[in-house]
Amino acid sequence: MSAPATPAPVVPASPDAPRAPLTKKVLVADHPTWCPGCGDFAVLASFYKVLEKLNYPQEKIVTFAGIGCSSRFPYFVNTHGGHYIHGRALPFAAGISLGRDDLHVFVFGGDGDGFSIGGNHLVHTARKNPRLTYVIMDNSVYGLTKKQTSPTSPIGFKSKTDPWGAMDQPINPMRTLLNSGATFVARSHATQVNHMVEMMLKAAQHDGFSVVEILSECVEFFEGAFDGAVPRKGGTWQPIELKKNDGTPEDALRHDPSDKLAAMKLASEPWPGKFGIYYEDKVRPTKNALEQKLIATTREKTKNASDLELLSKTFARMR
């Protein structure tokens, strides 16, 4: 192979000419490789609906993922995207978002990817608050590697690595996210399509790091894991009612998502707990905004000097 030529010149993205709305037909890519009956199918179908509603320019949407069953997601969505290494999709996606503020970045992954190998990144991405949406498809088991204990497996869950039952305390995803400072925290269930669509839509519209945890059953290795929240399986579905601020007595009992303490209380309710928006901080600036502000004030100080002028000055100081 000969040395390739210099990259082609930059052509600005075409102006926003009227376009046909995004449809599922356009958004469908490879056929999912998941097992029949997997909860992830419903998450994917809901995500198509979310994108239809958002109707972003197709080329501005990015779907990224780490490693795991659910992390195959980007292959099934016809947008720019990719499949990164295990547990590290969040810092990668933060790079995409911070470097390209014009894009809409979505990250998909499972509980092992997010809470175990990627646990550190979850905490720090929440701290940094880059503008992106993270959907955790939690099945409480390692599925791709065929049934090992995951960080959300309940105590007593029998897996190939804990044949006598899991003994380590599982992560409480809502509490972990709230503690870390995520600015949008919601929880949903793969059997509730409308709820999932609403949660992912609200998350995408949030200006900051938004996370939706979706309980998504692995029918192969942890059947019935989330039946406790499925009415037709004898469970109870308890959505979170948000405050309407209408002054009625029943409104006093509703949840205020800007109240972090109330969110922590909700997150501490016994299994299966509630579903909906636990917390939303609409005030804290994103890292995107803070970095852009830093650039603006710095450039103001240098009187918008050109790159060549700046570097020449620097070298002049070293004479």
Added chain:
Amino acid sequence: MVSPNTPTATDAAASSATIIPDVVIRLAGNSQDGIQAVGGFLARLAGRSDQEVMTYMTIPSTISGGPSIFQVRMGSGEILSSGDRADVLVAFYQHSYESHRSSLRPGGVLLYDSDHVTPNPDDKAVTAVGVPMTSATVEAVGGSTKEKGKNIYVLGLIARMFDLDVPKLSQLIKERFGGKNEDIVRNALLAFDAGYAYPAENLRSCLYRLEKSPVANARTQVTGDGNTILAYGLLAAGVRYGSGYPITPWSSIMETLRTELPKYGGIFVQAEDEIAACSTALGFAYGGHLSVTGSSGPGLSLKMEALGWATMAEIPLIVINVQRGGPSTGLPTNIEQSDLLQAIYGSHGDTPRVVLAPKNVEDCFYIALEAARIAREYSTPVLILTDQAIATRIEAFDEPDLAKLMVQVKPDLHPRAPDFKPYPLDGPTRPAPPGAVMTSGKYPTVTGLEHDELGHPTANPGLHTKMTEKRREKIKSVAASFPAPELAGDESGDVLLVGWGCTYGPIREAVNRLRAAGVKAAHLQMRHMHPLAPGLEQTFNRYKQVLVIEINDEGLYGYGQLATLLRARFCNPAITSITKTDGLTYKVSEIVERVAKKIGLADTTIGTRKQSILAVTPR
């Protein structure tokens, strides 16, 4: 002049000065004494006087305090190393004197703080001059500043001894302290004046002047350390985004980038760990920017999985590794060249990778430009393997022609043709960053799974073979863009000394000494570590012995890391190894001695100055 009362060297004193070609000054004190600042002033003065300069410093790996040295060699000839031994030792404390007396050449000058140091009275091998540096500084500056300013007092003393350019030095002092309050500049100048005014009769036998450089440099000289110059090289190369995690001695590069990039409209992210740093940098790169991450030894190991992904997904990235002593935390503030094989072969699977190594501070600038060119043209990670010695030492060199060299990089968002393939088998990979419209309607997935030309995952055995071959041939083809390595010395003969990284200067000086003694010798410093530059085999074949000089261990089979690689590549038994692992750069005499033994010379101390130039030069 510095201030109204600045003394000037009298004509009588000036006429008694001995002219010398170059001098090595070692300042020994503690890390908070500001001896690096003095060294820095001397280095920059040399740069502004068209003189050559090279410095060497050690810092303790403690948070504050601890013994520290700064060595400056300056002169009119070609200065290639910071000097094996010193002509002047400035000892601030008794421990400085005791630890570094042996570094002083016989006939050299010991300048000691008589407030703190009592030298051995029987030591007649050197000229000992006691100066009450501490009390004289307090006297000059007054007030409560106490010992602060002692370093500048010493600078004044040295300026007097070597008849240095006072206006230039005082200008440097003003520039350095100018941003701070007036008192600091004033105190610094007072301390300098006091040192300079130290009664000349006490220094009578110790007045020297450096030879004027024969030719003034055509280009202006700049002075800086390797890490700083590398960071500025990245800016010139068009790097506007990056991410890192603090680790010595890499940290100062990320500090520079974090401070500088916003001025250029860019972003540098301090990540939560090394893996996240590499990942965020790759996220920037995927978005179409030229991006950098970096670290030192252990941190590079942590980045390896992500770098494997970058090779598989064919994403451009610049990765800096400032080598230090290893393994593990090892010797974090010392030099070692033991990350070569990690840089080339680290990570899992078949991961061909480009690895470059700058040979000195100036080269840090140009290697950054080259790394950027390769990363972009071949859409691949490129590793720059620098080291602690280059990172921390100061050199003066020609100011780069920025107007000619600066590169602008913007995401390439042009709509992609209907036949666009993210991973073509028959051509170079040209990633389509998000934001680029796919006129085919099919959007690409970048992936760490083996994939077909469209980026779809596949385990097809034939395709894995083809894609592996494609990634390999791509990196092989980079070699065609490398110039033949520069060869200095005899075109053929007894011995070729091969080095890489910070050993450039000492090896070159060693070859000069060997050739002066009649040995047919040459020097080749490798900058392209992987793939190897073309033409090496023919060059190696022209010498009876090819000695690869490295600062790493000889390993289980008796060869250093580069020697192992070269032997495997060329199957040439003439290639053998000279290695060491003491955490220090090579002295010229060390190389001469080891080479002399290898090639069977009787005299293993060829060309070594037995006495200080301060003693042997006739008056």
